[in-house]
Amino acid sequence: MSGFLSIRNLTVHLRGGGPILRAVTMDVAPGQVHGLVGESGAGKSMIGKAVLGTLPRALEITGGEIWLDGVDLLALAPAARRKQIGATAALIPQDPLTALNPGKRIGPQITRRLVDILGWRKSDAEARARDLLDEVHIPDPVRVMRSYPHELSGGMRQRILIASAFAAEPRLIIADEPTTALDVTVQKQILRLISDMQTRHGTALLFVTHDLGVVSKVCDTLSVLYAGKVVENARMRRFFMRPIHPYSAALLAATPIYTDPDRGLTPVPQTVIDAVEREVEHHDVRAGA
Amino acid sequence: MRDARGDVRRPIGLRLWLSGGWLALLTVAALCAPWLAPKDPLMQDLFLGRMPPFWMEGAEPGYLLGTDSLGRDVLSRILYGARLALIVALVAGTLTCVIGATLGLMAGYYRGWTDRVISRFVDIWMAFPPVLFAILLIAVLGPGLVSIIIAIVIIDWTRFARVIRAEAMSQGAMDYVASAQVAGRTRFGTMLTEILPNVLPTIIALLTLEMGIAVIVEAILSFVNLSISTDSPTWGGMIAEGRTSVHQAWWVLVFPLITLFLTVLSFSQLGEGLKDRFDPVLR
Amino acid sequence: MALLRNILIRLITTLVTLFGVAVIVFVVIRVVPGNPIAMMLPPGATDADIARLQAQYGFDKSIFEQFVIWLGGVVQGDFGQSISLRQPVAQLVLGRLPATLELSLMALLMAVLIGGTMALLGTLFRNTRTEGAVDVTAGMALSIPDFLWGLVLILLFGVLWPVFHISGRISPSLNIDFTTNFYLFEALVRLRFDVVADLIGHMFMPALALAIPLAAIIAQLLKQSLKETMHLDYVTLARTKGYGENHVILREALPNAVLPTLTLVGVQFTFLIGGTVIIERLFSYEGLGNMAIDAVINRDLPLIQGIVILFALLFTLVNLVVDMLYVVLNPRLRHA
Numbered sequence: 077m078s079g080f081l082s083i084r085n086l087t088v089h090l091r092g093g094g095p096i097l098r099a100v101t102m103d104v105a106p107g108q109v110h111g112l113v114g115e116s117g118a119g120k121s122m123i124g125k126a127v128l129g130t131l132p133r134a135l136e137i138t139g140g141e142i143w144l145d146g147v148d149l150l151a152l153a154p155a156a157r158r159k160q161i162g163a164t165a166a167l168i169p170q171d172p173l174t175a176l177n178p179g180k181r182i183g184p185q186i187t188r189r190l191v192d193i194l195g196w197r198k199s200d201a202e203a204r205a206r207d208l209l210d211e212v213h214i215p216d217p218v219r220v221m222r223s224y225p226h227e228l229s230g231g232m233r234q235r236i237l238i239a240s241a242f243a244a245e246p247r248l249i250i251a252d253e254p255t256t257a258l259d260v261t262v263q264k265q266i267l268r269l270i271s272d273m274q275t276r277h278g279t280a281l282l283f284v285t286h287d288l289g290v291v292s293k294v295c296d297t298l299s300v301l302y303a304g305k306v307v308e309n310a311r312m313r314r315f316f317m318r319p320i321h322p323y324s325a326a327l328l329a330a331t332p333i334y335t336d337p338d339r340g341l342t343p344v345p346q347t348v349i350d351a352v353e354r355e356v357e358h359h360d361v362r363a364g365a
Numbered sequence: 366m367r368d369a370r371g372d373v374r375r376p377i378g379l380r381l382w383l384s385g386g387w388l389a390l391l392t393v394a395a396l397c398a399p400w401l402a403p404k405d406p407l408m409q410d411l412f413l414g415r416m417p418p419f420w421m422e423g424a425e426p427g428y429l430l431g432t433d434s435l436g437r438d439v440l441s442r443i444l445y446g447a448r449l450a451l452i453v454a455l456v457a458g459t460l461t462c463v464i465g466a467t468l469g470l471m472a473g474y475y476r477g478w479t480d481r482v483i484s485r486f487v488d489i490w491m492a493f494p495p496v497l498f499a500i501l502l503i504a505v506l507g508p509g510l511v512s513i514i515i516a517i518v519i520i521d522w523t524r525f526a527r528v529i530r531a532e533a534m535s536q537g538a539m540d541y542v543a544s545a546q547v548a549g550r551t552r553f554g555t556m557l558t559e560i561l562p563n564v565l566p567t568i569i570a571l572l573t574l575e576m577g578i579a580v581i582v583e584a585i586l587s588f589v590n591l592s593i594s595t596d597s598p599t600w601g602g603m604i605a606e607g608r609t610s611v612h613q614a615w616w617v618l619v620f621p622l623i624t625l626f627l628t629v630l631s632f633s634q635l636g637e638g639l640k641d642r643f644d645p646v647l648r
Numbered sequence: 649m650a651l652l653r654n655i656l657i658r659l660i661t662t663l664v665t666l667f668g669v670a671v672i673v674f675v676v677i678r679v680v681p682g683n684p685i686a687m688m689l690p691p692g693a694t695d696a697d698i699a700r701l702q703a704q705y706g707f708d709k710s711i712f713e714q715f716v717i718w719l720g721g722v723v724q725g726d727f728g729q730s731i732s733l734r735q736p737v738a739q740l741v742l743g744r745l746p747a748t749l750e751l752s753l754m755a756l757l758m759a760v761l762i763g764g765t766m767a768l769l770g771t772l773f774r775n776t777r778t779e780g781a782v783d784v785t786a787g788m789a790l791s792i793p794d795f796l797w798g799l800v801l802i803l804l805f806g807v808l809w810p811v812f813h814i815s816g817r818i819s820p821s822l823n824i825d826f827t828t829n830f831y832l833f834e835a836l837v838r839l840r841f842d843v844v845a846d847l848i849g850h851m852f853m854p855a856l857a858l859a860i861p862l863a864a865i866i867a868q869l870l871k872q873s874l875k876e877t878m879h880l881d882y883v884t885l886a887r888t889k890g891y892g893e894n895h896v897i898l899r900e901a902l903p904n905a906v907l908p909t910l911t912l913v914g915v916q917f918t919f920l921i922g923g924t925v926i927i928e929r930l931f932s933y934e935g936l937g938n939m940a941i942d943a944v945i946n947r948d949l950p951l952i953q954g955i956v957i958l959f960a961l962l963f964t965l966v967n968l969v970v971d972m973l974y975v976v977l978n979p980r981l982r983h984a
Contacts, residue, residue, distance in 0.1 A: 162890015
């Protein structure tokens with residue numbers, strides 16, 4: 077296995093229905109940031125959910141392997157799998173407004189799992205939470221830890237969720253569109269914060285987004301997803317200089333910063349989309365045979 | 366997904382058929398009671414008191430479901446009791462529905478003072494224990510079929526008013542209602558053409574539910590001996606009699622109870638089923 | 649400021665409601681044909697005797713005058729004299745209230761336990777046969793009112809398998825003198841567990857009959873609410889932290905799912921209390937409801953008035969308590 081997280085031929089189906097992910101293969105190296113790019117509906121969030129074991133009940137994993145820190149998660153019993161995931165990975169969710177339990181104070185929401193699952197002493201966990209909140213630039217952490225989520229702004233809550241994700245020093249963090257739900261002005265700060273935290277803690281990061289511009293700023297490697305299939309795995313520099321897959325090239329042309337300002341934006345041409353559709357269908361036929 | 370939906374739909378159909386079937390059976394029983402009933406429901410024969418049903422030892426031929434303490438035939442009394450139960454269900458249920466739904470529609474759609482007055486009355490009504498209120502009303506009105514119907518209407522109109530008011534309110538806030546008004550309809554016309562059809566599924570469901578409740582109220586009133594005259598056969602009266610002699614003759618309680626149970630269950634299941642069938646969102 | 653205003657409005661509407669209830673009962677029961685006074689005198693009493701008693705109870709005055717006199721008494725805690733029992737109404741009613749309260753609270757406890765368990769089972773095993781069974785059971789239980797459940801229970805646990813008492817509140821053979829009318833509570837405090845067992849043996853069936861419909865409502869509402877909560881992001885996040893399904897449901901989803909259920913259960917609990925009237929009659933349980941039916945049959949006007957007002961007061965109190973609980977349990981409102 078070449079990555080800390082290695083996904084091999086992961087296939088996910090709607091129960092009694094069609095495929096959602098088709099033989100997805102990708103690697104996230106230790107301490108590196110890997111971007112996962114695709115249009116909405118391409119299934120990129122489902123990859124993160126499959127890794128973390130939170131796929132909706134309507135979906136089921138029908139094939140493939142997910143290796144996390146040298147262990148195939150899909151070969152583990154559910155309880156052991158939960159434990160392995162809880163100990164090595166964490167999630168920065170998309171919407172900070174709904175990702176904190178409205179009925180609990182902030183402090184316990186960060187510390188409880190350290191105490192419950194990882195067996196920390198309560199005082200240690202609280203000290204850790206204070207340090208982390210400080211690290212994500214939250215003023216007066218002691219007061220914030222006593223607050224309820226509804227007393228804090230969206231940006232504050234996202235910082236708290238970031239701090240919480242790093243609390244147990246996970247070796248992989250999955251960030252699922254962590255800035256989409258925020259104001260444009262806050263987006264940049266949060267992005268920089270995630271990037272800084274990742275560098276400082278040396279955590280591997282799987283960054284799920286539809287925004288190629290964001291990927292270019294923070295990622296080392298990336299995968300491009302189209303209709304549940306990875307069309308390209310690449311290092312960042314190579315990808316932006318010379319995308320191999322026509323869909324990647326078209327996607328790049330449709331992203332503002334890489335387009336000649338005089339020419340304006342180029343939408344992904346229909347011919348490219350048709351070509352990819354054919355390719356995906358071809359894959360289905362092969363998989364079915 | 367399609368499969369899951371199919372699973373949900375099938376029991377609805379079955380539910381509708383079973384409950385509708387039982388109620389149809391009951392209607393036939395009520396209409397044809399004089400021909401179907403093997404005995405005169407009022408005929409007493411003290412020598413034949415507390416005879417067990419036909420499959421037990423000591424049963425008297427001709428008395429299929431046994432007799433009560435006065436020797437009256439349980440089956441015949443159940444058949445005749447269906448008449449009163451169904452009349453009360455139909456008349457009281459419909460009247461309650463018409464009055465309650467009208468007031469609810471007005472309160473929910475006109476808002477303002479109309480709503481405030483009606484809602485205040487609903488609040489006051491909600492502070493009464495309904496059974497006690499019913500008993501009180503019968504004590505005032507005197508026993509009899511008409512009194513029972515009036516009492517049920519007076520007690521239960523709030524059930525319709527509350528639900529329909531809330532529905533009319535949310536419907537009234539929709540854009541299509543506003544556009545109907547802009548198009549020049551009167552407020553009353555809009556209420557009938559735009560609001561009413563949309564709350565109709567709820568009204569129908571509540572109506573069937575209310576019929577079941579009316580049957581129960583009648584039974585409760587008979588149970589405390591306040592229904593119509595004491596010797597005419599009612600399920601509630603039979604249950605009251607059966608309750609006192611439950612250790613000696615359980616069948617006097619069990620058969621009317623099963624009948625009442627199935628009837629009330631059928632009315633409410635029919636209501637639920639119809640609601641699902643008529644609800645445009647679910648369909 | 650807004651809170652104070654809300655409380656004030658609440659208080660006024662409560663008073664208006666109670667006043668409305670009083671007016672309606674007062675008017676309705678005075679239209680009763682039949683002279684309650686004539687019923688209490690032995691046959692052969694003279695018209696003068698009747699007139700004297702009528703004056704004593706104030707029935708010779710107009711309805712409006714009677715109402716003003718009665719209201720004046722109520723303000724001072726005097727609800728008049730019972731005609732049939734010849735004791736102060738307040739004393740009679742307060743003497744029976746504990747029995748009805750204990751029964752209602754026992755029923756509420758049963759409903760919460762049964763309904764809560766059903767909702768949790770349905771959530772834990774969602775999309776399985778178990779969830780289907782929970783739905784069907786709750787639907788059935790809800791369609792049948794407490795009166796019929798009471799009769800079914802009498803047949804099951806009184807006749808078929810006689811394990812519980814089918815009438816009364818306590819076995820007369822028990823050797824205990826109560827200082828209060830809260831029998832169950834007092835027996836618990838005095839550690840008389842033989843008495844507790846006997847009381848529960850009497851209470852079990854009427855309380856269960858009252859509890860079944862409410863349990864069904866709790867099961868349906870709480871399950872629905874849990875289902876919605878289970879899809880929220882903070883529940884998913886808890887899963888990724890390594891918590892098991894039980895923890896996720898009980899510790900993350902349940903506390904938030906309880907809140908929307910609570911307000912609706914409040915109204916339903918008042919229906920349950922209303923149901924005690926007929927259930928107490930059915931099980932010959934010596935509570936307020938049983939006394940109310942006797943009062944109606946005996947045309948005991950002052951007693952009927954007193955009982956109905958007490959029920960109305962009880963209902964409004966329950967709603968008030970539920971609203972307060974909602975504020976206490978909801979962190980958003982607590983800090984507002």
